[in-house]
Every structure is written in structure tokens, then in C-alpha cells.
Amino acid sequence: MLQRSISLIVLLMLGLVLAAEPGQAGGHTLNILDRDASAFNREVRGLLAWVMGFAALVFVVVTGALVYVTVKFRRTGQETSEPEQTHGNDRLEVAWTVIPTVIVLVIFGLTAQSMFKLDRPTPGAMVVEVRGWQFWWDFTYKDHGIRNSNELILPVGKPVRFEVTGGDGANYDVIHSFRITSMVGTRDAIPGVVTHIEVTPEKIGTYYGQCVELCGASHANMRFRVKVVSQEEFDRWIEGAKAYQAAAPSDPTLVRGETLYKQQCAACHALKGVSQGLPSNPDLTFFGNRTTVGAGMWPNKPEYLEPWIKNSPGMKPGVKMPAFLNLSDGDVKAIAAYLMSHKVDGLDFSKLEKF
Ligand code: HEC
Numbered sequence: 001m002l003q004r005s006i007s008l009i010v011l012l013m014l015g016l017v018l019a020a021e022p023g024q025a026g027g028h029t030l031n032i033l034d035r036d037a038s039a040f041n042r043e044v045r046g047l048l049a050w051v052m053g054f055a056a057l058v059f060v061v062v063t064g065a066l067v068y069v070t071v072k073f074r075r076t077g078q079e080t081s082e083p084e085q086t087h088g089n090d091r092l093e094v095a096w097t098v099i100p101t102v103i104v105l106v107i108f109g110l111t112a113q114s115m116f117k118l119d120r121p122t123p124g125a126m127v128v129e130v131r132g133w134q135f136w137w138d139f140t141y142k143d144h145g146i147r148n149s150n151e152l153i154l155p156v157g158k159p160v161r162f163e164v165t166g167g168d169g170a171n172y173d174v175i176h177s178f179r180i181t182s183m184v185g186t187r188d189a190i191p192g193v194v195t196h197i198e199v200t201p202e203k204i205g206t207y208y209g210q211c212v213e214l215c216g217a218s219h220a221n222m223r224f225r226v227k228v229v230s231q232e233e234f235d236r237w238i239e240g241a242k243a244y245q246a247a248a249p250s251d252p253t254l255v256r257g258e259t260l261y262k263q264q265c266a267a268c269h270a271l272k273g274v275s276q277g278l279p280s281n282p283d284l285t286f287f288g289n290r291t292t293v294g295a296g297m298w299p300n301k302p303e304y305l306e307p308w309i310k311n312s313p314g315m316k317p318g319v320k321m322p323a324f325l326n327l328s329d330g331d332v333k334a335i336a337a338y339l340m341s342h343k344v345d346g347l348d349f350s351k352l353e354k355f
């Protein structure tokens with residue numbers, strides 16, 4: 001309870017008010033101090049304990065002194081003139097200068113120590129490039145040559161190093177900020193600059209991620225998910241993704257879906273074996289494995305996917321995908337079914353516990 005309350009206060013301070021609401025986060029238990037999730041969180045908890053301790057000390061001393069003088073020097077009704085006035089007190093002034101300075105230096109020292117510890121690269125960590133775009137996220141497994149957008153699959157217990165950046169040289173984009181709420185702190189995603197953050201996920205589950213730098217009309221709608229799975233499941237995902245080949249559509253709906261996809265969508269979106277697309281739009285190769293649509297906004301179900309295909313700007317303000325109002329309901333269903341048919345078989349990421 002106390003932990004959840006502190007977590008909520010810190011979330012409020014970070015401006016993650018929306019994410020803290022269970023409805024908004026889709027049932028995720030957001031807890032930035034979750035000690036089981038990562039060593040990163042444990043380190044931050046330790047720091048927070050010191051800061052809260054000092055804050056409590058200052059609070060007790062200041063309010064204590066205030067209560068003391070208010071009571072001690074209160075008006076009794078017997079006064080005939082002003083009480084004796086005091087001007088200056090060297091010992092007191094030195095004390096109230098030195099003590100806060102020491103507190104700030106201790107907090108500084110502890111923070112610097114934690115920062116050095118957490119920023120030290122782990123040799124052999126898996127490298128994932130994170131790219132923020134208005135208003136979605138792209139992930140590239142550099143060691144494996146695999147790209148996936150808006151959802152990141154990670155093995156439990158293995159260090160991963162995020163190389164965080166934004167946009168690319170050819171396409172204008174703005175500053176975003178990358179945060180996996182219950183697992184690891186924040187790094188800005190700045191076009192033309194690469195920042196780093198590292199974590200070893202320790203607990204299997206699906207984690208909620210969010211852009212935490214105001215970046216435009218759909219800043220609040222720029223989310224993502226991280227799926228922490230067993231090593232065995234991760235290996236199956238990587239092998240499946242590496243070997244992936246788009247199958248020829250097997251029934252008339254999928255054939256119709258493919259034809260429409262090639263006409264309307266292929267210029268923007270990459271889909272391995274079908275279209276190359278452009279890096280400035282999400283990769284849809286493993287769309288059938290996704291649990292969300294619209295950059296972590298809605299569950300990946302036909303009732304959200306179909307209206308998205310037809311009119312994404314109507315669902316997400318400022319989105320850089322056009323509406324396709326000319327498509328019939330049948331067309332949209334066919335395209336949705338076609339996208340869902342692209343996936344690594346035998347993997348279901350929808351049952352994981354939500355953090
Ligand atoms: C002009 C380029 C462009 C075209 C054409 C386009 N899209 Fe998109 N699409 C985007 C962008 C950009 C996004 C990311 C939107 C966001 O979340 O901010 C996107 C997002 C998506 C997503 C959600 C991806 C996710 O991971 O949540 C789907 C599904 C999708 N598009 C399907 C389609 C289909 C189907 C078509 C053709 C009918 C199409 N798109 C045509 C640019 C395009």
C-alpha cells in the first residue's frame with residue numbers, strides 16, 4: 001500500500017498521471033519501484049529511501065521549531081511592551097547553512113554513485129536500437145538483424161542495452177523519451193543523437209512503455225509494450241523471425257487482402273517478403289504476434305484494428321497515416337485478416353501478467 005502510494009506520487013511528479021489510471025494502462029500494475037523487476041529499480045528505491053529520510057528529518061526539525069517558538073513565545077495577556085528582540089545568531093546561522101549543504105552533498109554523492117553503477121555497459125549485452133517517431137516506436141535487434149515496431153520481446157535474465165534515438169537523417173522528427181515504466185528509467189530519444197540505457201529484466205511479464213517527452217498531438221498516445229519471456233521462448237521468437245518467409249495467401253479473403261495491401265499500404269509499411277516500405281513507418285512483418293494496435297493504444301482485436309485501417313486519424317490525433325475512407329468494410333476485413341496472418345507460429349504473448 002505504502003509502496004503503491006509512493007509510486008503514485010512519483011508517477012504524478014513525472015507527469016504519468018494518465019498511465020497510472022488502470023483503465024488507461026489497460027490493467028497494467030504500474031510500479032516504478034518494483035523491486036523484483038530489475039536491479040535498476042532496486043537502486044532507485046535505495047536512493048529514494050535516503051531522499052525521503054532527509055526530507056522527513058527536515059520536516060520534523062522545521063515544523064518542530066515552528067511549533068516550539070509559537071507555543072513558547074505566545075501572547076499571555078500580561079505583556080506591557082514588546083518582548084526582548086534578538087538580532088543574529090552566528091551558531092544557528094552556521095548550522096542551518098552547513099547541515100543542508102551536507103545533506104545535498106550526501107544525496108549528490110549517492111546519486112553519482114548509482115548513476116555510474118547503472119550506466120556501466122555490461123560486456124555481451126544484447127543491443128536493441130530504439131527509435132522514437134511521431135507517434136510510435138521502432139525496435140531493431142542489432143545482433144540479429146530483426147526489426148519489430150511498438151512491441152519488444154526480451155529474454156528474462158539477460159542484460160539488454162538500448163541505443164535510443166529518434167527519427168532518421170532523412171525524415172524530420174522531434175524529441176521523444178523512452179520509458180519502460182515498471183522496469184527501468186528514462187532516456188531521451190533525440191534525432192541525430194544516441195543515448196544509452198541498460199537493464200536486465202528479472203521477471204517474466206508484459207511491461208507498459210510510454211513516451212515521456214511532450215512531442216505533439218498524440219504524445220499521450222505514444223505507447224509500447226515490452227514482453228519479457230523465457231530464454232526458450234525468446235530463442236523460438238528469434239529463430240522464427242530470422243527464418244520468416246511470408247506464405248502465399250491461402251484463401252480468397254487473404255488474396256483480396258494482399259492485393260489491397262500492395263495497392264494501398266506497401267509504399268509505407270515494411271512486410272518481410274512482400275514490401276520494403278520506408279523506415280519512417282512501422283514494420284508490420286509480425287503483426288499477427290502483436291497484442292496491441294496504434295502504438296500500444298488498443299488491444300489487437302478486429303474491433304480496433306479494422307477502424308484503425310479505415311480511419312486512423314479519427315482514432316489518434318495527428319497520426320502520420322492517411323485515412324482510407326474509400327475502403328469497403330469487406331476490404332478492411334480482408335486487409336486486417338491478411339496482416340494477422342503474418343506471424344511467427346506457436347507464440348502467444350497475450351497471456352503474460354501485466355506490469
Ligand atoms: C503514408 C504512409 C502510410 C500508409 C500509406 C499506410 N500507413 Fe499504416 N501507418 C503509418 C504510420 C506513420 C503509422 C504509425 C502511426 C502511429 O501510431 O502514430 C502506421 C500504423 C499502422 C498500423 C499500426 C501499427 C502498430 O504497431 O500499432 C497498422 C496496423 C497499419 N498502419 C496498417 C496500414 C494499412 C493496412 C495500410 C493500407 C490500407 C496502411 N497502414 C497505410 C503510415 C502509413
Ligand SMILES: [Cu+2]
Nearest residue numbers: 176211215222
Ligand atoms: Cu513522443
